[in-house]
Amino acid sequence: MELLPDLKLHHPRSVEDAVSLHAAASSGRYLAGGSDLLVNIRRGIEQPESLVYLNNIAEMQAITEATGQISIGGAVTLRELAESAPVRQHFAAVAQAAGEVAGPSHREYGTLGGNLCLDTRCVFYNQSEWWRSANAYCLKNRGEICHVAPGGKKCFAAFSGDVAPALLLFDAEVELAGPDGRRRLALADLYRNDGMDHLTLGQGELLVAVHMAKPSEAVHSAYAKSRVRGSIDFPLAGVAVRIAVSDGKISDLQVGLTGVSPLPFLVRKLDKFIGRAADDACLEELRDAVRGQAKAMKTTFTPPHYRRRVAGALAQKLAASFF
Numbered sequence: 001m002e003l004l005p006d007l008k009l010h011h012p013r014s015v016e017d018a019v020s021l022h023a024a025a026s027s028g029r030y031l032a033g034g035s036d037l038l039v040n041i042r043r044g045i046e047q048p049e050s051l052v053y054l055n056n057i058a059e060m061q062a063i064t065e066a067t068g069q070i071s072i073g074g075a076v077t078l079r080e081l082a083e084s085a086p087v088r089q090h091f092a093a094v095a096q097a098a099g100e101v102a103g104p105s106h107r108e109y110g111t112l113g114g115n116l117c118l119d120t121r122c123v124f125y126n127q128s129e130w131w132r133s134a135n136a137y138c139l140k141n142r143g144e145i146c147h148v149a150p151g152g153k154k155c156f157a158a159f160s161g162d163v164a165p166a167l168l169l170f171d172a173e174v175e176l177a178g179p180d181g182r183r184r185l186a187l188a189d190l191y192r193n194d195g196m197d198h199l200t201l202g203q204g205e206l207l208v209a210v211h212m213a214k215p216s217e218a219v220h221s222a223y224a225k226s227r228v229r230g231s232i233d234f235p236l237a238g239v240a241v242r243i244a245v246s247d248g249k250i251s252d253l254q255v256g257l258t259g260v261s262p263l264p265f266l267v268r269k270l271d272k273f274i275g276r277a278a279d280d281a282c283l284e285e286l287r288d289a290v291r292g293q294a295k296a297m298k299t300t301f302t303p304p305h306y307r308r309r310v311a312g313a314l315a316q317k318l319a320a321s322f323f
């Protein structure tokens with residue numbers, strides 16, 4: 001990797017100042033923990049002139065509870081999120097997912113906002129400048145073909161943040177601030193199925209906070225991922241499950257996926273499981289439903305069919321733990 005180039009670094013103390021500083025720069029980027037962005041800069045993938053540092057903004061660093069609600073600032077670190085008592089109590093999958101990101105040192109400074117806004121990944125893209133140049137780059141950055149699907153014009157780089165699929169289980173909303181003011185958006189609508197342009201954020205928009213309603217006490221949730229290096233690695237497939245079982249029957253079921261497509265998403269058509277007996281047949285059907293929608297492409301060294309199969313198996317295992 002290359003050395004970091006000279007960059008102008010701003011230290012705003014408020015969301016409004018951060019947005020103004022970003023708007024004033026010709027090619028500025030928001031910088032939180034830097035564990036994704038700085039790597040991409042050193043690989044020559046990103047070339048901003050200035051960075052707007054977010055971790056001195058008090059509003060973005062708090063986890064606050066109101067009746068039935070929780071709000072988590074965009075600059076809350078992953079360690080804080082993983083250790084937060086109300087998050088662990090009401091949104092176990094979110095705390096577990098945060099605790100599974102990278103290694104302990106990354107979680108110390110990596111943030112929720114950075115995790116939700118991190119770039120998509122592909123084995124042909126997350127490489128040094130000389131490696132990519134020797135391979136004629138690719139569609140996502142400076143090149144003309146996709147090495148994963150050479151016949152097409154679409155990029156399949158995978159969104160590989162751990163926390164998003166867990167937040168999707170709880171219909172999380174994101175609060176955004178930009179040059180035109182603030183707005184709220186369903187987290188699901190922050191993403192689009194395009195590895196080259198996977199975020200719907202407007203120009204200069206900042207993710208200020210995530211808001212969620214607490215689920216009923218009958219709801220359980222959990223997160224698990226498959227990865228090459230158990231101590232520190234992105235998910236080959238990450239699976240979040242939300243489930244409630246009463247009188248032996250499933251009364252609530254959602255499954256969120258990451259690492260298998262350009263966006264994190266909830267598995268569709270799970271309504272058919274509501275009212276079904278929580279038994280082995282049901283678990284096997286759930287496994288197959290998840291596997292069928294985890295359409296991983298050749299964006300990692302690990303083959304796609306393994307990632308599809310492991311996604312189904314993880315969903316089956318997580319759901320079984322609550323039967």
Ligand SMILES: Cc1cc2nc3c(=O)[nH]c(=O)nc-3n(C[C@H](O)[C@H](O)[C@H](O)COP(=O)(O)OP(=O)(O)OC[C@H]3O[C@@H](n4cnc5c(N)ncnc54)[C@H](O)[C@@H]3O)c2cc1C
Nearest residue numbers: 032033034035036037102110111113114161162207233234
């Ligand atoms: C070795 C290694 C292993 C990793 N393993 C994992 C893993 O297992 N799982 C995983 O999920 N991630 C992993 N990561 C990626 C990264 O560490 C985490 O995703 C982390 O949460 C990113 O947060 P950050 O604050 O460091 O983001 P940054 O690098 O600061 O920012 C990432 C992107 O988000 C934008 N951004 C940051 N905050 C905001 C905001 N509030 N509003 C709008 N845009 C914003 C930045 O401009 C940038 O584009 C790994 C990284 C490394 C280097």
Ligand code: SF4
Nearest residue numbers: 122138146147155156
């Ligand atoms: S999926 Fe294709 S275009 Fe996208 S990063 Fe990989 S090689 Fe590049």
